[in-house]
Amino acid sequence: MILSVNGLKFKYPGRRVLQDIDFSVEKGDCLAILGTNGVGKSTLLKCINRILKPQSGAVYIQEDEIFKLSRNELAQKVGYVAQKHESARLTVFDAVLLGRKPYIKWDASPKDMEVTRRVLKLMELEDYSLRYLDELSGGELQKVVIARALAQEPNILLLDEPTSNLDLKNQVEVIAIIKKVVKEQQIAAIVTMHDINLAIRFADKFIFLKNGTIFEAGGVEIITPENIEKVYSVPVAVEKFNNIPVVLPL
Amino acid sequence: MKQEVSAITNSHQTGLYQQYTGRKKFVILLLALLTAALSVIAINAGSMNVSPYQVFMTLFGQRSGISDVVIWNIRLPRVLAGIIAGAGLSVAGCVMQNNLRNPLASPSTLGISNAAAFGANIAIIVFGAGSVQSSSADAVIINNPYAVTASAFVWAMVGTLVILLLARLRGFSPEAMVLAGVAIGSLFSAGTILIQYFAQDVQVAAVVFWTFGDLGRASWKEVAIMASLVILSIAYFMLKRWDYNALDTGEETARGLGVNVEKVRLEGMFVASLITAVTVSFLGIIGFIGLVGPQIIRRIIGADHRFLIPGSALMGALLLLSSDTLARTVIAPVVLPVGAITSFLGAPLFLYLLARGYQKR
Ligand SMILES: Nc1ncnc2c1ncn2[C@@H]1O[C@H](COP(=O)(O)OP(=O)(O)O)[C@@H](O)[C@H]1O
Ligand SMILES: [Mg+2]
Numbered sequence: 001m002i003l004s005v006n007g008l009k010f011k012y013p014g015r016r017v018l019q020d021i022d023f024s025v026e027k028g029d030c031l032a033i034l035g036t037n038g039v040g041k042s043t044l045l046k047c048i049n050r051i052l053k054p055q056s057g058a059v060y061i062q063e064d065e066i067f068k069l070s071r072n073e074l075a076q077k078v079g080y081v082a083q084k085h086e087s088a089r090l091t092v093f094d095a096v097l098l099g100r101k102p103y104i105k106w107d108a109s110p111k112d113m114e115v116t117r118r119v120l121k122l123m124e125l126e127d128y129s130l131r132y133l134d135e136l137s138g139g140e141l142q143k144v145v146i147a148r149a150l151a152q153e154p155n156i157l158l159l160d161e162p163t164s165n166l167d168l169k170n171q172v173e174v175i176a177i178i179k180k181v182v183k184e185q186q187i188a189a190i191v192t193m194h195d196i197n198l199a200i201r202f203a204d205k206f207i208f209l210k211n212g213t214i215f216e217a218g219g220v221e222i223i224t225p226e227n228i229e230k231v232y233s234v235p236v237a238v239e240k241f242n243n244i245p246v247v248l249p250l
Numbered sequence: 251m252k253q254e255v256s257a258i259t260n261s262h263q264t265g266l267y268q269q270y271t272g273r274k275k276f277v278i279l280l281l282a283l284l285t286a287a288l289s290v291i292a293i294n295a296g297s298m299n300v301s302p303y304q305v306f307m308t309l310f311g312q313r314s315g316i317s318d319v320v321i322w323n324i325r326l327p328r329v330l331a332g333i334i335a336g337a338g339l340s341v342a343g344c345v346m347q348n349n350l351r352n353p354l355a356s357p358s359t360l361g362i363s364n365a366a367a368f369g370a371n372i373a374i375i376v377f378g379a380g381s382v383q384s385s386s387a388d389a390v391i392i393n394n395p396y397a398v399t400a401s402a403f404v405w406a407m408v409g410t411l412v413i414l415l416l417a418r419l420r421g422f423s424p425e426a427m428v429l430a431g432v433a434i435g436s437l438f439s440a441g442t443i444l445i446q447y448f449a450q451d452v453q454v455a456a457v458v459f460w461t462f463g464d465l466g467r468a469s470w471k472e473v474a475i476m477a478s479l480v481i482l483s484i485a486y487f488m489l490k491r492w493d494y495n496a497l498d499t500g501e502e503t504a505r506g507l508g509v510n511v512e513k514v515r516l517e518g519m520f521v522a523s524l525i526t527a528v529t530v531s532f533l534g535i536i537g538f539i540g541l542v543g544p545q546i547i548r549r550i551i552g553a554d555h556r557f558l559i560p561g562s563a564l565m566g567a568l569l570l571l572s573s574d575t576l577a578r579t580v581i582a583p584v585v586l587p588v589g590a591i592t593s594f595l596g597a598p599l600f601l602y603l604l605a606r607g608y609q610k611r
Contacts, residue, residue, distance in 0.1 A: 051505050075508030082506070088498035089553035093267055098499065101492050102508040130270050132552070133499075145503070152507070 001062075002027050002188045003048070003156055008057030010040075010047055017043050018212050021057065025156070025205075027186040030179055032199035034192075035209030036232060041192040042083050044209070045158045048190070049080045061156065075102035079149030083160040083192075085141050087133040092144050095133055096120055099151025115151055122177060123147040138165035146174060150181060157182070157189040163198060171195075175202040196228070196247045220245060274557040277550060281564035285333060285571065292329045292575040293321060324466075331468035331476065332571040332588075335529045338480040339536060340543030340566020342522035344558060345487055347544055348494045349518045350424040356541035357526035360428070361435020363537070365409025366402040366530040367461055368438040368445075373401035374457045375449040398460060399531045406527030409434050414519060422512045427519065462587035463536035465574050472532045479528055483521050484563055490514060491555040498553055536589050539566050542596040549603045569596055 004024035010017050017040040025031055033041050046052040048059050050066050059066045061077050069077070079099070088095075096119055100112035120126050123143050133141060142165045149157055157178065163171045179202060182189045193199040199206065206222055208215040208231045215231055216222045223245050228236045235250045339357055346355040357363055377397065413430045420426035446454050468476070487494075493514045496504040504511055529536070543566035544558065551557050573591040580586065 046502070049506055051502050070508075071505065071510050072508035075506065078506070080503070080506035082500065082502050084500075086498075086500035086503070088495075089548065090495065090498065091270070091552070091554075094495070094554055095499065098492070098496055098507060101496055104492055106489070130266060149506075 001025070002029075003062075003190075004060045005048065006058050006060070008044075008047060008054050008059065010043055010052060010054045016212060018047070018054070020213050023207060023214065023217055025188045025190065027188060028183055029188045029205055030182055030203045031188070031190045031205045031207065032193055032203035033190065033207050033209060034196060034199060034231070035215075039209045040212050041209060042160050045080070045160050045190065045192065048156075049078050049158055050074060051080075072102050075152060077155045078158060079152040079154035079156070080158045081145050081149045081160060081162055083164075085145050087136065087141055090133050091130050092125055092133065092136070093120065093129040095144055096125070096147045096151050099148035102152060115153065119147045119151045122150065122181075123174075139167060139170060142166060143170065143174065146178070155187050157187065157191075159189060159191045161192055161194065163193065163195070171198060172201075178202070196223070200245055200247070223247065271557075274551045274554070274561075278557060278561050278564060281561065281568060285564060285568050288568065288571050288575065289329050289333065292332070292571060292578075293325045295575055295579050323469075327468050327470050327473050328465050328574070329571065330473045331465045331533065332574045333567040334473065334476045334480050335465070335468075335533055335536065336539055336543070336566040336568070336570025337563035338476065338483065338525040338529055338566070339540040340569070341480075341484055341487060341559060341563045342525045343540030343566075344544035344555075344562035345494070345518045345522045346540070348497060348555065349515045349522075350428055351497070352424060352428055353545065354541070355428060355431075357522070357530075358535070358537040358540060359435075360431035360523075361413065361433075361438060362406050362409055362431075362523050362526045363530050363535050364435040364438040364442070366406035366527060367535060368409075368442045369402035369405025369531070370398050370460045370534075371442050371445045371457050372405070373398040374460065375445050375453045377401075378453075402531035403527050405438070406523070406530060409438060410520065410523035410527065413523075414516065422515050424515075427515075461535050463530075463534035463589040464585075465533060465570075465588055466585070467533055476528060476532060480525060480563075483525055484559065486521055487518070487555075487559050490518065491559055494518075494555040494559075495553075534589075536570065536592060538589070538593045538596050539570055542600045543569055546596075546600055546603055549606075 001024050005021055008021040009019045021044065023031075033044065035041055043052065047054045048066075050059075050071070053067075061069075061074075066074060090098075093116065097108060097112065097116045099119070100108060100115060103109075104112060117126075120129060123146065125140075125143060125147055128136070128140065128144070133144065136144065142162065146159065146162055149159070159178070162178070163174060166174060175198065178189055178191075181187070191199075191202065193202070200220060200223060205217070205219060207217045208222070208227060210231050216227050223238060225236050225238050228234070228238070228247060237248045237250055238245050239248060240246070343356040346357070346360065347353055349355075413427060413434050414422075416430040416434075417423070417427040446457065449457075493504070493509045496507045496509045497511065497514070501511055526540070544562040546569075547561040547565040548558060551561055569592060570588070573595050574588045576595070577586040577588045577591045580591075
């Protein structure tokens with residue numbers, strides 16, 4: 001077990017968001033978190049990454065309670081991509097190199113440079129190395145921030161709607177890359193997504209959130225018209241195409 | 251074959267990146283050389299003519315006669331004070347702008363200079379540390395400069411602590427710090443006005459004279475204190491350069507990268523304020539360098555703090571030193587207030603760069 005979330009409860013001042021969240025993730029898992037806008041998907045990822053402090057409950061990463069780790073130790077284990085990205089007057093190379101920050105003591109080591117170059121190549125960003133972030137398109141920037149999280153060489157990737165700005169080709173390619181990294185390096189990825197069909201292609205485990213708690217969790221078998229209708233309040237049909245379920249709104 | 255091609259691309263990429271960082275290092279080196287060259291000119295300039303040869307001889311220990319005294323005791327401390335104060339104020343502005351995520355943040359916009367000025371007012375007017383004597387050089391003489399410096403420093407630090415404490419209530423959010431800084435600054439300005447309203451003309455004259463920043467106030471002792479502080483601070487800022495880069499990409503991302511955002515911000519603001527407090531207490535108010543120094547260099551070499559921090563320091567040194575040299579020579583023997591010259595030099599340069607936009611790569 002690489003991550004477990006036990007009895008997590010979180011509220012913003014005056015607004016209850018999450019309660020009774022219990023789940024765990026194994027090495028090599030790709031977990032998709034699904035639910036309507038505002039249900040608390042981003043909040044859940046931030047609690048796992050200690051950006052927010054839950055009111056009760058605990059998160060364990062490989063046996064360590066996250067509040068017992070220093071921020072830097074946590075950043076060596078968890079790579080996080082936020083839903084919103086801010087661009088800065090930094091080059092793509094330097095932005096991805098920042099993913100090595102948890103490992104850098106005084107200056108970037110040859111290994112840090114090497115990892116950065118490898119990730120840039122993996123994400124097909126080599127030609128962008130010296131472009132400035134504030135001169136990139138939304139999709140290009142999204143690839144850069146994912147590359148930065150990969151450069152952290154984390155055990156767990158938390159990706160908050162990582163494909164929302166990508167075109168069809170890049171959506172498919174980026175999730176394929178993430179999936180490959182997860183399987184090859186035996187890490188885990190937790191991803192929130194709006195596109196259920198993309199989530200089905202990507203993930204092997206799913207969690208439906210509803211009213212701030214887990215409505216249903218499991219493998220692809222939980223992607224049923226009944227569950228989706230209850231979570232999203234939209235009637236859908238689920239058909240098989242090449243043995244992969246496809247969700248069609250009616 | 252395929253392997254080979256990718257190896258070539260890889261080394262090509264590496265080369266390009268080294269070229270790119272090399273260019274930034276070159277700009278920094280150029281600034282350092284310019285500052286050094288300007289220092290020699292600045293030591294030369296003045297009512298007593300000294301040849302560059304004499305300057306070098308003096309600097310390298312071959313002391314001789316009166317020129318030695320002028321160079322060693324008057325001009326050299328002044329030039330060094332310009333370099334150190336310029337570097338300190340500019341690097342403080344650079345870190346404030348990053349920490350507060352606000353391009354307008356600087357030592358003078360955040361009320362710390364106002365607090366120092368208030369302290370000087372208290373010392374000169376309330377405790378009578380200043381009085382007027384007719385002297386051929388200056389119409390006004392401050393009797394007890396140490397009391398004024400101490401009071402300015404203490405009040406600047408009081409201002410800093412109040413700003414940080416107020417901001418703490420809101421989790422050190424950048425907005426809270428900026429707003430607290432502006433509010434505290436205007437509170438101190440109001441206090442200054444009230445004190446001056448009830449003061450005698452001569453006291454007001456003394457305190458206004460103090461407020462005009464003047465590098466000539468620094469002797470070797472002040473230079474040594476400022477130099478140690480500024481060097482230590484730049485070392486500290488350089489240690490945090492990766493954190494500052496991470497902060498530029500957003501607060502949550504920075505946390506995700508292992509940055510303890512509140513701590514980095516609190517320490518950064520404290521050190522930057524300390525530099526401001528010390529410089530202003532020794533030299534008086536020198537505005538604009540802290541705002542414009544980092545902005546100019548940011549437009550030339552980008553926002554990477556590995557280069558931006560040393561670049562800001564050198565840019566500030568160069569700006570203040572050239573302003574002071576101009577202030578001393580333009581209508582010599584009258585020495586103009588350096589703060590005014592700084593704005594005359596810095597503002598057009600800044601506006602030009604603003605209009606031109608960012609330099610490519
Ligand atoms: N900083 C905040 N303060 C108060 N409420 C917030 C804050 N951020 C998000 N919320 C609320 O918390 C709920 C969950 O938000 P979020 O986790 O972002 O939803 P999503 O599932 O769309 O990612 C929403 O109702 C949102 O309005
Ligand atoms: Mg969200």
